[in-house]
Amino acid sequence: MNRFAAVLGLTAALTAASQASAVTLTFACDSVGQGYNECKKGADAWAKKTGNTVKLIQVPKETDQRLALYQQQLGAKASDVDVYMIDVVWPGLVGQHLLDLNKYVPAAEVKQHFPAIVQNNTIGGKLVGMPFFTDAGVLYYRTDLMKKYGYNAPPKTWNELATMAQKIQAGERKTNAKFVGFVFQGKNYEGLTCDALEWISSFGGGTIVDNSGKITINNPKAVQALQAIQALIGTASPAAVTTYGEEEARNVWQAGNAAFMRNWPYAYAAGQAKGSPIAGKIGVAALPAGPGGKPAATLGGWQLAVNAYSKNPKEAASLVQYLTGKEEQKRRAIEGSYNPTIAALYKDQQVLKAVPFFGSLYDVFINAVARPATVTGSKYNQVSDAFSTAVYGVLTKKSAPGPALKTLEGQLTRIKGRGW
CATH class of the missing domain: 3.40.190.10 (Periplasmic binding protein-like II)
Incomplete structure (x- = not known):
């Protein structure tokens, strides 16, 4: 066998060995x-x-x-x-x-x-x-529509968002019946837990369960937060938002049919992609705050x-x-x-x-608010499910915020009683 044939044989053997491993x-x-x-x-x-x-x-x-x-x-x-x-x-x-x-x-x-x-x-x-x-929740807004309707900065409070969203919605619906003011994750799942934690924390209402394991959700500021968001349904936000996850909200937004959206950072690249109706028209800001509160983004x-x-x-x-x-x-x-x-x-x-x-x-990403997963341990899923279900009842107007949070407090107390 000549040297060339030997080299070919060795190469083939090494390739076979590599493929075998x-x-x-x-x-x-x-x-x-x-x-x-x-x-x-x-x-x-x-x-x-x-x-x-x-x-x-x-x-x-x-x-x-x-x-x-x-x-x-x-x-x-x-x-x-x-x-x-x-x-x-x-x-x-x-x-x-x-x-x-x-x-x-x-x-x-x-x-x-x-x-x-x-x-x-x-x-x-x-x-x-x-x-x-x-990840941390952020507020997306249409820069072109902000300018069109006389706004030079994104909303700093939930009240400002409601006012701005309704004004833009009313104007855009003259030529686009599908247009809505604000979309978010309103379906009953973990995404709603994330959104609702942001609302409540931004009003100064805490984090459902604090780091010591104390149940804190039933408080006046948390009630106030849910009242504010409940008032958005059917005004600045469509009733259908209670069926939206991340992608449903993004699809409405990216089609050019919403002024504002709460979502995660991944939606930015998708919205800016070639062929997107809103490419070049996207602004991103911290989420709004409640009265006397500060913006909160769920981690x-x-x-x-x-x-x-x-x-x-x-x-x-x-x-x-x-x-x-x-x-x-x-x-x-x-x-x-x-x-x-x-x-x-x-x-x-x-x-x-x-x-x-x-x-x-x-700073928003680094100081994001953590869900109470560490302190509740193996019971976190039960805690989150009880919380999102209570909030969903408020969004769908089947219950008022005050009674809903009182009932939730009782449910969480029973879960805690089984150990977390």
């Missing part, structure tokens, strides 16, 4: 907005770099449904999914089924991320999730976690390390307006050029 990972990532496509871009880049394959699976858009599915899979110790994208409030609920990433990701890389999120993802000393992107965000029952834990951890790294977080920030969890990227000029409000609203 390659693995296929299953990744349950995102389905909201551009989430699936952005996850695929990152996963494909890692696969190309390592010679492995990543199969993405479609997941429910609603976080409640996603969690129920994941709990079922993990509870059965199934190895079908290697990597999960998990909500910021889930580590305490599913952490026992997740791999300790401290054993796979260098400490220096972990330290690049916001310490509070790393701490949130650390359960009993185990790092059960690497920060992927953080959201997602982590990447490895299934403890995965048959390929080393490769799964490598995928997580790549996707949560600085290079990929920068790409996702620029292309999808996903908030990085690495502080240095908020000073990156390419990121700030693509998403200017990452700089102006940095």
Whole structure:
């Protein structure tokens, strides 16, 4: 055999060996907005770099449904999914089924991320999730319509928002019967918990349950907040808003049929995309405040976690390390307006050029209000469900804010009695 043939044979053997050792990972990532496509871009880049394959699976858009599915899979110790994208409030609920990433990701890389999120993802000393992107609720507004109707700044209070939204709505409906003033997440699910926490906190009404575990929701400022938002339904906001999740609200907004929207930062890149009716007409600001209160944004965000029952834990951890790294977080920030969890990227000029409000609203993101997931532990889901159901009853005008919060207080007391 000549030397050339030998080299070809060796190359073929090495390629075969490489293919034999390659693995296929299953990744349950995102389905909201551009989430699936952005996850695929990152996963494909890692696969190309390592010679492995990543199969993405479609997941429910609603976080409640996603969690129920994941709990079922993990509870059965199934190895079908290697990597999960998990909500910021889930580590305490599913952490026992997740791999300790401290054993796979260098400490220096972990330290690049916001310490509070790393701490949130650390359960009993185990790092059960690497920060992927953080989130906080923001107010979107149409810059062209603000100018058209004589406004030079976004609303600072909920009363201002109501006034401005109704004025713009009345004017625009002369030529567009579908136009509405303000859309948000009003459906009965975790998204409503996030929105309602912002309303109540911005009025000075607390955070449902305080850090000591005391139930604080039944107070006059919380009642006042729900009264203000209830008054928006049928005036500045359509009755149908009580059926909206993130995507339903975004679809109305992005079609050019709303003056204001409450949503997460991901909606910015989607709205600015080529072909969007509102591209170049989008402003982003902190959410309004109640009388004597200050703006509040609920802390959201997602982590990447490895299934403890995965048959390929080393490769799964490598995928997580790549996707949560600085290079990929920068790409996702620029292309999808996903908030990085690495502080240095908020000073990156390419990121700030693509998403200017990452700089102006940095304090909003850093000081976001956490849901009471840590203090309520395994009972958080019950707490959140009781809260969103009570608020939903107010939005649909089946109950008044005062009685609704008193009943909720009783429900939470019973949940607490079973231990949190």
